[in-house]
Amino acid sequence: MTLTADEYDSVLRRLRDLEAKEDLRALMIHGWRALDRKAWQTWIECWTEDAVLEFGPWGKTRGREAILARVAAAESDYLSMQHHILNMEFEVDGDRATGIGYMWFVAVTGPGKTSFPYSMGGPYDWEFSKGPKGWLLSRQRLGVLWTHGEDTASAFE
Numbered sequence: 001m002t003l004t005a006d007e008y009d010s011v012l013r014r015l016r017d018l019e020a021k022e023d024l025r026a027l028m029i030h031g032w033r034a035l036d037r038k039a040w041q042t043w044i045e046c047w048t049e050d051a052v053l054e055f056g057p058w059g060k061t062r063g064r065e066a067i068l069a070r071v072a073a074a075e076s077d078y079l080s081m082q083h084h085i086l087n088m089e090f091e092v093d094g095d096r097a098t099g100i101g102y103m104w105f106v107a108v109t110g111p112g113k114t115s116f117p118y119s120m121g122g123p124y125d126w127e128f129s130k131g132p133k134g135w136l137l138s139r140q141r142l143g144v145l146w147t148h149g150e151d152t153a154s155a156f157e
Contacts, residue, residue, distance in 0.1 A: 074155035
């Protein structure tokens with residue numbers, strides 16, 4: 001089968017988009033698994049220097065270092081955590097991309113409390129940019145639609 005120049009260009013464009021979408025998915029999984037391990041530096045390296053985190057209870061946090069300080073302070077006291085990112089979908093436009101997904105966060109709040117974890121869930125809305133280091137997160141909006149259990153550290157108020 002021989003492709004015309006237009007067909008070949010279309011295949012290349014679709015392949016680039018698929019690769020970019022997989023790179024974005026890998027970035028999010030890599031970063032949020034790092035959160036579970038409290039590997040703060042690995043997680044924050046997924047963000048641009050001028051990134052913005054918008055989280056309902058906290059409002060806006062601007063800049064990579066401020067985001068790192070805010071999230072590490074909120075999540076450090078949990079004995080263990082699982083950050084689930086569900087139903088991710090991405091749209092790519094050159095070196096910019098947007099994405100949506102759902103968060104399901106579960107945390108053990110103290111010794112002996114594994115049967116009663118704190119959990120919450122809500123929608124993610126992301127913006128990404130691609131630079132010399134590849135894709136990075138430039139904006140994350142996260143809303144909380146539900147919670148379950150007690151946030152004993154009051155980390156997400």
